[in-house]
Amino acid sequence: MQPRDLSEHEAYVPGRGAEEVARDLGIDPEELIKLSSNENPHGPSPAAVEAIEAAAPTVNVYPKASHTDLTHRIAEKWGLDAEQVWLSAGADGAIDYLSRAFLEPGDAALLPDPGFAYYPMSTRYHHGEVTTYPLEKSEDFVQTAEDVLASYDGERIVHVTTPHNPTGSTVPPAELRTLADRVDDHTLVAVDEAYGEYAEDPSAIELLDDYDNLAVLRTFSKSYGLAGLRIGYAAVPAAWGDAYARINTPFAANEVACRAALAALDDDEHLELSVDTARWARAYYREHLDVPTWPSGGNFVLCEVGDGAAVAEACQRRGVIVRDTASFGLPECVRVSCGTREETRAAVETLNEVVAEVRPEASGP
Ligand SMILES: *Cc1c(COP(=O)(O)O)cnc(C)c1O
Numbered sequence: 001m002q003p004r005d006l007s008e009h010e011a012y013v014p015g016r017g018a019e020e021v022a023r024d025l026g027i028d029p030e031e032l033i034k035l036s037s038n039e040n041p042h043g044p045s046p047a048a049v050e051a052i053e054a055a056a057p058t059v060n061v062y063p064k065a066s067h068t069d070l071t072h073r074i075a076e077k078w079g080l081d082a083e084q085v086w087l088s089a090g091a092d093g094a095i096d097y098l099s100r101a102f103l104e105p106g107d108a109a110l111l112p113d114p115g116f117a118y119y120p121m122s123t124r125y126h127h128g129e130v131t132t133y134p135l136e137k138s139e140d141f142v143q144t145a146e147d148v149l150a151s152y153d154g155e156r157i158v159h160v161t162t163p164h165n166p167t168g169s170t171v172p173p174a175e176l177r178t179l180a181d182r183v184d185d186h187t188l189v190a191v192d193e194a195y196g197e198y199a200e201d202p203s204a205i206e207l208l209d210d211y212d213n214l215a216v217l218r219t220f221s222k223s224y225g226l227a228g229l230r231i232g233y234a235a236v237p238a239a240w241g242d243a244y245a246r247i248n249t250p251f252a253a254n255e256v257a258c259r260a261a262l263a264a265l266d267d268d269e270h271l272e273l274s275v276d277t278a279r280w281a282r283a284y285y286r287e288h289l290d291v292p293t294w295p296s297g298g299n300f301v302l303c304e305v306g307d308g309a310a311v312a313e314a315c316q317r318r319g320v321i322v323r324d325t326a327s328f329g330l331p332e333c334v335r336v337s338c339g340t341r342e343e344t345r346a347a348v349e350t351l352n353e354v355v356a357e358v359r360p361e362a363s364g365p
Contacts, residue, residue, distance in 0.1 A: 010117070013117065014037065018321065031319055035321060035339050036322055036323040038300050038337045040274050041340045042270065047263040048263045051259040051260050051263035052259065059256060066255050067251075070087060080205070083244070084208065084235055084236050086248065090221055094233055095119065095159075096125070101246075101247045103123065103157070107155075108153075108156060109129070109131070109156065109158070111123070114325070115132070115135075115165075116161055123157075140169070140294055141294060144171075145175045149183075152187075154186075154187070158187060160189060160192065161194075162204075166302050166325050167302050168301060169296075176204050180214050188214070190216075197271065200297065216234065218233055219232035226257065229257035230254075278338040285336060289348055291351075292304040302325065302330070305351075307331075312324035315347075322347070
C-alpha cells in the first residue's frame, strides 16, 4: 500500500546544520560560522535557559497552565483578547492552523514567488491548490498591494511575508490595508511577521481592530532565539478567534517552550541586543560585500553572486555556511544571516574572497 498521491508535495530543504557540515569537513562544529538559517547568533535569552531547566522536572504533566499563561501574556503585550492568540508549534504550526481553519478541499492559496517553502506545503497538506504572485528582482522585490492584486483571483488565503524571506523586502501597513480592503470578503490575508522585530514598521497586529480578514504570524524562533523549541502564534481577529478550540492540535505548544517564551518576553535586554546586532550586520553586509545586495528588514541579506550553489559550497569549505537560495527559485543568489559582529565581519571577508575566485573575470586586471 502507499500514502495518497504526494507527487505535488515538495520536501522542505533546510539550511545545512553545523554538525552535518563539520562531519563532512572533518572539523569541530565550533569552528564553523553558521549563517544559513536566520538563527539568533546570541543564543537564547539566559532567562529562557533558566526557565527551560526549571521546567524539566515537571514535563510528565500536559502543558495547560503554561499555555494559558503565555496566551495571556502575548494578548496583554498586543492589547488583544486571549482568544485572539493562537499558540502553535512555531509560526509553521500557525500557518497550518490557518490552512485548517480556512481551506476546503480545492480552495486556493495565493503565495509569493520567490517565497517561504512552507506556504505551499501547508496548502497542499490541506488539499488546497497553489497559485503565486511574483516578486520581481528587476523591481528590487518590492511588494505593493497592487502587485499582489494583479495576480489575485479570489483565492481563499493570500500569504504575505514582511520582512520577506529570502529577499528582505517589507510591506508597509498602508499597503496591507489596501490589500485587505480590496480582496473579496471570503479571502484571508495572512501576514507572516516571522522577522517582525527586526523591521522598522509597526506590526500588522495593530490592524486587527479594523479588519476581520487579516491574521498575523509571529514566532520565538528568530529574534527570541528559541528555534529549537518550536513556539510561535497567530494573532487573529476577535470575530473568529474561537475557531482555535476546534482546529488546534492538543498540547502542540509544549510546556518547556511555553515557559521559555514567557521568560524570553520579559528579557528586553536580550531582544534589544539581538535586534541591534542584526540591524548593524545587515548594514555592514550592504556596505562591505562586493556583490549586489538588497535592503533587508530582517536578520539576513540576499546577495547576487552568480552561481549560488558554487559560492555556498566554497564558503562552506572555508567554514562559513550560507544559504544557497536555489530552492527559493533564486539559483544566482545566496542568503547570509546576520551573525555576531565578529561572525559578520568574517563572513564578508570569506564571501568576497570566494566571489573573486568563483568569478575571476569580476576581479579585473
Ligand atoms: C523562519 C520562518 C518562519 C517560521 O519559523 P518557525 O520556526 O516555524 O516559527 C515562518 N515564516 C518565515 C518567512 C520564516 O522565515
